[in-house]
Structures are given as C-alpha cells and as structure tokens.
Amino acid sequence: xxxxxxxxxxxxxxxxxxxxxxxxxxxxxxxxxxxxxxxxxxxxxxxxxxxxxxxxxxxxxxxxxxxxxxxxxxxxxxxxxxxxxxxxxxxxxxxxxxxxxxxxxxxxxxx
Amino acid sequence: xxxxxxxxxxxxxxxxxxxxxxxxxxxxxxxxxxxxxxxxxxxxxxxxxxxxxxxxxxxxxxxxxxxxxxxxxxxxxxxxxxxxxxxxxxxxxxxxxxxxxxxxxxxxxxxxxxxx
Numbered sequence: 001x002x003x004x005x006x007x008x009x010x011x012x013x014x015x016x017x018x019x020x021x022x023x024x025x026x027x028x029x030x031x032x033x034x035x036x037x038x039x040x041x042x043x044x045x046x047x048x049x050x051x052x053x054x055x056x057x058x059x060x061x062x063x064x065x066x067x068x069x070x071x072x073x074x075x076x077x078x079x080x081x082x083x084x085x086x087x088x089x090x091x092x093x094x095x096x097x098x099x100x101x102x103x104x105x106x107x108x109x110x111x
Numbered sequence: 112x113x114x115x116x117x118x119x120x121x122x123x124x125x126x127x128x129x130x131x132x133x134x135x136x137x138x139x140x141x142x143x144x145x146x147x148x149x150x151x152x153x154x155x156x157x158x159x160x161x162x163x164x165x166x167x168x169x170x171x172x173x174x175x176x177x178x179x180x181x182x183x184x185x186x187x188x189x190x191x192x193x194x195x196x197x198x199x200x201x202x203x204x205x206x207x208x209x210x211x212x213x214x215x216x217x218x219x220x221x222x223x224x225x226x227x
Contacts, residue, residue, distance in 0.1 A: 036216075043115070043202050043218030044154060087153055098170065099216065101146075101153030 003027070004088045009106040012082075018075040020105050022088030025069040031092050033064060034099070035073045037084040044087065044101070047073065078109045113137075115219035117203050123225045124193055132188040132222045136205030143186050144216060145178055146202040154202055160186060193226045200224075 005023040012018040024033065034049040048055055048062045050071075055062045061074040075082055087104040116135040124130055136143050141162055146154035156170040163183045171177075175193075180186040190197055200223050204216040 034215075041220070043204070043220050044216075045218070046215035049215070085153075098156040098159070098167070099144075099154075100156070103151075103153050 003090045006105045011108050012078045018078040020073040023070045031090045034089040036087045039084040083109045117219040117222050121223045130190045134186045134203030140205035142206040144204040148200045195226045198226045
C-alpha cells in the first residue's frame with residue numbers, strides 16, 4: 001500500500017525554485033522521509049532524507065511540517081538536468097528493508 | 112568500479128527461456144537489493160540480501176524467480192520459464208549497512224529484459 005501521495009507531474013522554469021510536495025499523513029514516529037529521483041534510463045539516485053527537522057544538502061532542501069504529515073522537497077535553482085521523476089518514500093529505520101517507490105512526480109524543467 | 116554494475120544492460124529472450132542477470136555491488140557494501148521497474152511505474156522491491164543470505168524475499172512474484180549471493184558480493188537474479196510479463200528493467204542497489212539503517216541505497220543503471 002502507498003504510504004505517500006504526490007502529484008503526478010509538475011513544471012518548473014529553469015533557474016527558479018522547484019517545490020515538490022508529498023503527503024504522508026499516516027507516517028509513524030520512527031519512519032523517515034526519503035527523496036530519490038530517477039533521470040530517464042538511469043537508476044534512482046538518493047537526494048535527501050529527514051525525520052522531523054528540516055534538512056539541507058548540496059542537492060536540495062527538505063521541509064517537514066511540524067505534524068510530519070507532509071513534506072516539500074526544494075530544488076533552489078532548477079536546471080534542465082533536474083528533469084526527472086522524484087519519489088517521496090517513508091521508511092521505518094528499525095526493520096523495513098523495502099523502499100516503496102510509488103509512481104512519483106515527473107518534474108519537467110522548462111528552458 | 113566506483114558504482115553498482117549490472118550486466119547485461121539489455122537482454123532479449125524468448126518466452127520460456129531461462130535468464131540470469133548479474134549485479135556487482137559497490138565494494139564493501141553488505142546490503143544488496145533487487146527491484147523491478149515496469150514502464151511508467153516506480154521500482155518494485157523483489158529481494159534483499161544482508162551478506163550471503165536472503166534476509167527478505169517477500170517481493171519475489173513467484174517461484175520462477177530466484178536470487179543468490181554466494182560470497183556476499185556479486186548477486187545473480189535468475190528467472191526460469193520467462194513470460195512476456197517479466198519484461199521490465201531489473202535494478203540492483205547496494206548499501207553499506209544493514210537494512211533498516213538510514214543510509215542511502217546506491218542503484219545501478221539496470222538490466223532491461225525483453226521477453227518476446
């Protein structure tokens with residue numbers, strides 16, 4: 001069963017911030033939020049993950065709401081190479097080995 | 112190599128044939144995963160190895176699918192009596208620590224299987 005809900009597609013202008021939402025209203029206390037992306041014909045690539053605090057790395061920022069029922073992945077300055085399918089995943093750190101990918105959000109960065 | 116390596120990158124076979132897909136994980140990674148991705152869908156979990164043993168094979172669709180990792184490094188996914196519905200990209204991923212850790216998974220580029 002899907003634990004996350006994402007819009008099927010989004011567009012973003014090159015150079016602008018891309019904000020990708022994810023709903024995970026049934027998330028439990030020991031589940032992390034992970035984001036992966038998959039560029040065409042490649043394997044998925046890890047972007048970022050978090051538990052309850054906002055996180056930032058060289059690729060993106062992750063904003064998690066206080067109730068943890070939703071999150072937003074932010075690509076601050078989208079480039080054409082960011083065009084990909086973005087997957088939001090919740091994962092229990094204590095046992096589950098299975099990352100459930102769902103169908104993700106297809107982000108298209110427009111020149 | 113620096114990343115997860117999968118061979119072959121493309122495999123075309125006929126219905127009923129036997130197929131083997133190989134995954135060479137990142138050196139030192141103890142955890143290894145197989146996923147299957149059909150067109151337009153996200154990757155679907157098949158099996159997870161911790162070391163040499165299959166710690167979780169709950170995603171294997173039926174007994175035609177089997178995977179091994181005899182020395183705790185390279186893994187082979189084996190599909191018997193292939194069917195057209197087995198056509199998909201088979202992805203392998205590895206991770207430096209056991210399943211359940213917060214470490215990321217590193218994916219290969221996949222093996223595209225086409226069953227005619």
